[in-house]
Amino acid sequence: MSTDTAIRALRRARPRSRFLRATLLAALSLAAWSLLRVAAGSEEFLSARQRANLGRFFADARPAPLAGRDFDAGVAARWAGEVLSSRGLPAAAATLGIAAAAAVLAALLGLLFALPAARTLWTPSPWLAPTGPPGRAVRFAFGATGSLARALLALLRGLPDYALAFLLVAAVGPVPWAAVLALALPNAGVLGRLFAETAENLPPAAPAALRAGGAGRMAIAVAVLLPAALPRLLLYFFYRFDTCVRGATVLGMLGIFSLGYCFEEARARHRTDELLLLVAVAAVLTLLLDALSAAARSAVRRS
Template sequence: MKPVHHMKAASQPLRLPARPRDSGLPGWLFATLLLALVAASFLSLDLQWAQFLSRDAMERMGGFLAEFYPPELGTIFLRKVAVGAWETLAMSALGTLLASLAGLALALPAARLHGQDRARARGACRLLLNALRSIPELVWAALLLISAGLGPFAGTLALALHTTGVLGRLFAEALENAPPGPAAALRLQGVGEGRILLWATLPQVLPQLLSYALYRWENNIRAATVLGVVGAGGLGQLLSFHLGLFHMPRTATLLLAMLALVLLVDTGSLLTRRLLTR
């Protein structure tokens, strides 16, 4: 015969632990605020949909697009397009490479690598990264054209400066979110911080860092094209020249070259990221 207190304990219903309070913003409230912001944006802008979708606007747009056909396919002009495409590709690749190196150099002091890391330069480095990426590439190019002159050099530096701010912040976040186990194990063995970074932290986040750099390279292809409009070389400079003179067939060829270049880089970057994440 079981003791009475055992029978009482068995007869009492099991109580689930109290659900912890969620101190964050409720999902429904966030969605409501977001929808209100979108609605306010539509109301505050002068969006003339009736004029945009009118028959007269459609006819004028169709006539303008018809001027692009057929594209210019002359040998001499295609050689200029090939040179411009190569300049755009080289600007984006070199700018992204310089930004990756500079971003990693700034991300190390901008990240708190472990709980006891004082990270004295964290605030200053993050402020510098914010300043670099808050200035658009076009503004950097306009400033650098004064000192570096017209051509791809100013465009490359403009891409590098802006992208350094972007990649530096992403790299710092990746370093701070790295799994702490391997680094903590080495730290308990008395290994120095430099060796811990090289053998524990960086190997874990390297695929993520490379993925960030490749994605920014895709964006910099488009940005390098835009920078050419202000005289930084590449396809953008040719586009600005011929579009300003209303050479529509040549403009069509340049647009097709830009599309092909972006698709080529996007495909190569996508395949590379898949190989890195296997």
């Protein structure tokens, strides 16, 4: 019995947090309410209309040259080759190009913004006790620009790439720049914040030593922060590159040439067979680049 009492005493003494319980309760109620609301707002699952739609969808999924005929691998392969060479592969190349340009632009912008956003770097006297009292105006200027940079990064992170691309396409037309900018800006927000946090979490010894030797902010950033943080920065970069590939596919649905453009075009012509083949191309492209970026990440980690 005494073990039981001890266990009960231990249980009573466990750390409890009212905040955590309230959050858990709120999360569970939100989930239940949302599921019920969606269920109530939808017709019954697989209603007659949906069954009819589904039947048509799967009938159309059969490659068009095979309609009403027995399956013939040769015909199917010729059809797939034609779709791939006329649309699939050029669109996959365009998707890849948009993603690469956007990810590199995002990394460059992120690096630029990370400097004022890093709290350890962007102060009147980084890493060293101030020799004299810095003026109030100087401290305010650093504080204000730093906060502004962090707020700007948060704003960029919050912008949905699709909404941004919608605006850019409406303004300048469906050109690749619209997709590149729409992907680069939100990702610059993500990378800028991660870069700034990496810079803040570096051990202070080396920058302090350089600072004591008279180095300025930029010298420290280039000579210490960048090389020390580079592996971490590259890891983040590759994660975002994966996101950019998925994003570049989808932004095509707004009329910019990429895989998404071909999805919309196939859908508009009610060519379900081509739509599914092109979605499969997008999936394979994503999986290949995931594998490539995983390999690059592990190479960087080992280096």
